[in-house]
Amino acid sequence: DAGVIQSPRHEVTEMGQEVTLRCKPISGHNSLFWYRQTMMRGLELLIYFNNNVPIDDSGMPEDRFSAKMPNASFSTLKIQPSEPRDSAVYFCASIPGRGYNEQFFGPGTRLTVL
Amino acid sequence: SQQGEEDPQALSIQEGENATMNCSYKTSINNLQWYRQNSGRGLVHLILIRSNEREKHSGRLRVTLDTSKKSSSLLITASRAADTASYFCATASTYGGSQGNLIFGKGTKLSVKP
Numbered sequence: 001d002a003g004v005i006q007s008p009r010h011e012v013t014e015m016g017q018e019v020t021l022r023c024k025p026i027s028g029h030n031s032l033f034w035y036r037q038t039m040m041r042g043l044e045l046l047i048y049f050n051n052n053v054p055i056d057d058s059g060m061p062e063d064r065f066s067a068k069m070p071n072a073s074f075s076t077l078k079i080q081p082s083e084p085r086d087s088a089v090y091f092c093a094s095i096p097g098r099g100y101n102e103q104f105f106g107p108g109t110r111l112t113v114l
Numbered sequence: 115s116q117q118g119e120e121d122p123q124a125l126s127i128q129e130g131e132n133a134t135m136n137c138s139y140k141t142s143i144n145n146l147q148w149y150r151q152n153s154g155r156g157l158v159h160l161i162l163i164r165s166n167e168r169e170k171h172s173g174r175l176r177v178t179l180d181t182s183k184k185s186s187s188l189l190i191t192a193s194r195a196a197d198t199a200s201y202f203c204a205t206a207s208t209y210g211g212s213q214g215n216l217i218f219g220k221g222t223k224l225s226v227k228p
Contacts, residue, residue: 004156033215042220043157043202056215091156100144100206103216105156 004106006092012112018080021109023092024073031098034067034077035091037108043091049075050098082113120203120219128227133190135222137203138183144206146179147216148188151200160188160201195228 005024013019025032034046047057052069060067064083069075079086089110093103121136137146145164149157163170163179163186170177176189190197200223204216 043218045215045217048215093157102147102159102162103157105149105158107156 004092004094004104006090006106006109008109009107010110010112012114013082014114015083016081017113018078019082019086019111019113021077021090021092021111023075023077023106025075025092025094026096026104027073029094029096029104030072031095032069032075033093033095033103034075035093037089037091038087046077046090079111082111084113087111087113120201120222122222123220124223124225126225126227127193129193129195131193131226133193133197133224133226135188135201135203135224137186137188137219139186139203139205140184141205142208143181144208146177146186147204147206148175148177148186149202149204149218151202151221153199157202190224193224193226195226197224198226199224 032049037043046059047067049069089108091108092106095101147162148160174191200221202221204218
């Protein structure tokens with residue numbers, strides 16, 4: 001199995017632009033998590049899907065952030081418009097089932113907003 | 115606020131020495147997990163200890179859990195230069211309703227000098 005796949009690996013954009021991050025979870029996993037990692041705040045959960053349905057989006061910072069999971073094999077995290085403070089590494093993780101299992105992380109997308 | 119807090123924030127040792135990292139948390143948990151992150155990479159699951167377990171081993175890793183003190187420790191024995199990484203504890207809380215969510219600490223940065 002290829003593991004969790006994220007694209008792009010690096011993204012540099014200018015303030016005000018729309019950014020879309022993509023994630024393909026491990027086949028057969030039906031829960032997916034989006035995290036953001038910064039030096040100041042550490043690793044923060046943004047949103048959690050189970051069977052393509054958002055279960056907990058309380059970590060989404062503001063309305064500029066949105067996430068979708070149109071099917072079991074694909075999810076997107078969109079930032080519109082982007083701001084310099086959104087610069088971070090964004091991780092996607094997946095687990096089989098819904099429960100307190102170990103999470104399988106993707107390699108992350110390093111986002112820089114100028 | 116962060117559920118898990120690691121201590122120390124940074125640790126530098128010589129190859130062959132043991133490394134001990136501690137984690138404290140605040141609410142009741144279903145399990146506690148330790149993850150490793152190499153620079154520029156995603157997190158990799160190391161070990162999971164359930165709330166009714168007190169100690170667990172995996173290779174050179176030993177994890178203890180004291181639920182009365184709400185703390186855990188990760189011991190890496192006979193460290194190697196390749197163990198250089200950041201180590202995170204993550205708690206699966208039973209507080210609240212979001213099953214499957216993990217809350218991560220800010221990590222301990224371990225440097226093992228050859």
